[in-house]
Amino acid sequence: MMKKYLTHIFCTPEVHELPQAYTSEIASLLDGVKSNHSFYGQGVIGENIIGDKKDTFQSRYRKLSMNDCFELCQRIRKTRKDIDEHPDSFVVILTHKENDLKWFSATDGRNIYINVKDLELYSGNQTRYPIAFQILENIFQSICGIIYKENEIDERIHKKSLQCINDLCRQKSKIISKLKTASICIQCKDLARDNGISNEELEIFDTMLDSIKTPAIIKIKDGEENKKVLVIDQSGQLQINEHSVKIDPLPFSFYVFFLQKNSAVNLLDLKKYVNEIALIYQKLKHKGEVRYKLSNPNIEKIRQKITSSREFIKNPEFSKIVSSINAVLESSIQPDLLNAFQLQSDGSSNYFIPIDKSLVKIDENFLLNK
Numbered sequence: 001m002m003k004k005y006l007t008h009i010f011c012t013p014e015v016h017e018l019p020q021a022y023t024s025e026i027a028s029l030l031d032g033v034k035s036n037h038s039f040y041g042q043g044v045i046g047e048n049i050i051g052d053k054k055d056t057f058q059s060r061y062r063k064l065s066m067n068d069c070f071e072l073c074q075r076i077r078k079t080r081k082d083i084d085e086h087p088d089s090f091v092v093i094l095t096h097k098e099n100d101l102k103w104f105s106a107t108d109g110r111n112i113y114i115n116v117k118d119l120e121l122y123s124g125n126q127t128r129y130p131i132a133f134q135i136l137e138n139i140f141q142s143i144c145g146i147i148y149k150e151n152e153i154d155e156r157i158h159k160k161s162l163q164c165i166n167d168l169c170r171q172k173s174k175i176i177s178k179l180k181t182a183s184i185c186i187q188c189k190d191l192a193r194d195n196g197i198s199n200e201e202l203e204i205f206d207t208m209l210d211s212i213k214t215p216a217i218i219k220i221k222d223g224e225e226n227k228k229v230l231v232i233d234q235s236g237q238l239q240i241n242e243h244s245v246k247i248d249p250l251p252f253s254f255y256v257f258f259l260q261k262n263s264a265v266n267l268l269d270l271k272k273y274v275n276e277i278a279l280i281y282q283k284l285k286h287k288g289e290v291r292y293k294l295s296n297p298n299i300e301k302i303r304q305k306i307t308s309s310r311e312f313i314k315n316p317e318f319s320k321i322v323s324s325i326n327a328v329l330e331s332s333i334q335p336d337l338l339n340a341f342q343l344q345s346d347g348s349s350n351y352f353i354p355i356d357k358s359l360v361k362i363d364e365n366f367l368l369n370k
C-alpha cells in the first residue's frame with residue numbers, strides 16, 4: 001500500500017486579491033495527474049494566524065526568520081482540526097514576504113515556505129507552474145530528509161547544476177531554466193530509495209514533474225511559413241503562437257513600437273517618438289481605446305523612461321523596461337527561439353527586435369503614423 005500525502009496550500013494576504021481561487025488553481029494543477037498525493041487550496045491565512053508577526057508583515061524592511069515562517073504553519077495546524085488530525089500532512093505558505101536568508105523556499109520536514117514574489121517576476125503570467133514546482137521540490141526534499149538547518153545548506157543539494165530538482169539556485173534567473181528542465185537525477189533517486197520511497201512512487205514524482213514544467217509555448221512547425229507567430233489584436237492582447245502573453249502596459253508600449261521598426265533605433269532618436277509611444281501606451285491601458293485626449297502625464301511617463309539620463313546607454317530607466325520585457329518572454333518561449341523575440345541592443349545604444357517581420361501581425365489600431 002503506497003503512502004498517501006496530503007498537502008494544504010495557503011497564502012498570506014498580500015499575495016493575491018482572490019486567494020481562494022489562486023491557491024485552488026495551484027492545487028488543481030498539482031492534482032492534474034493520478035498520484036498518491038492530494039492537494040488542497042486553502043486560501044488566505046487570517047489575522048489570528050499572523051498574530052504577533054503583523055508588524056513584520058506591515059513593514060517594508062523587516063524580514064521573517066525561517067523559523068517565523070514555519071511557526072505560521074504550526075499555528076495553522078493548531079487552528080484547523082482537520083489538518084491537525086493528520087500530523088504527516090504538509091502545510092505550505094505562499095508569501096511575498098522575504099525571509100532573512102533570502103531563500104526562495106525551505107521546509108522543516110512538514111512545513112513549507114515559498115516566496116512567490118520572485119517567481120512571479122521571472123515567469124510572467126505563468127506563475128502557477130513554478131510555484132507548483134517549488135511545492136513539489138520541497139515535498140520531495142522533506143521525504144528525503146533534506147530539511148532546513150540554520151545557516152547551513154544540506155550537502156545533498158547540488159551546488160553545481162545537474163538539471164535536478166535538488167539543484168541549488170542562487171541566481172534567480174537560473175530558476176526558470178531549472179523549472180523547464182529539471183527531473184530527479186540518479187543520485188537523488190538513490191537517496192529517495194534510502195528513505196523508503198519505492199520505484200513506483202519515484203515514477204509518479206517524475207510524471208508529476210513533467211506535468212507542471214513551465215510550458216515552452218513557441219513551437220513553429222514545418223509548413224507553417226505563412227502563419228503569423230506574433231499577433232497583437234485590436235484590444236492590445238499579445239498572442240505568441242496562439243498563447244496569450246502578458247507584459248505590463250508601459251514596457252509593452254515600447255515593445256509594440258520596436259516591433260514595427262525594420263532597423264535598429266538609437267535611444268537618442270527615441271525622443272522623437274515620445275508622442276507615438278504614449279498613444280500606444282494609452283490604448284494598451286484601455287483595451288485599445290483612446291479614453292481621453294493624449295494627456296501630459298502619459299507623455300511625461302514615457303519621456304522619463306528615455307530621457308532620464310544624458311548617457312543613454314547607461315540609462316537605468318530604459319534598462320528596466322528592456323529587462324521586464326525580456327523576462328516575460330523568457331518564461332514563455334523555448335530558449336532556442338527566444339533570441340528572435342527579445343528587445344536587444346547592438347552593444348551601444350541601438351535597440352531592435354530581430355524577429356522576421358513577416359511573422360508579425362499588429363492590428364492597425366497600434367500601428368505607428370496612423
Ligand SMILES: [Zn+2]
Nearest residue numbers: 164166185188
Ligand atoms: Zn539530484
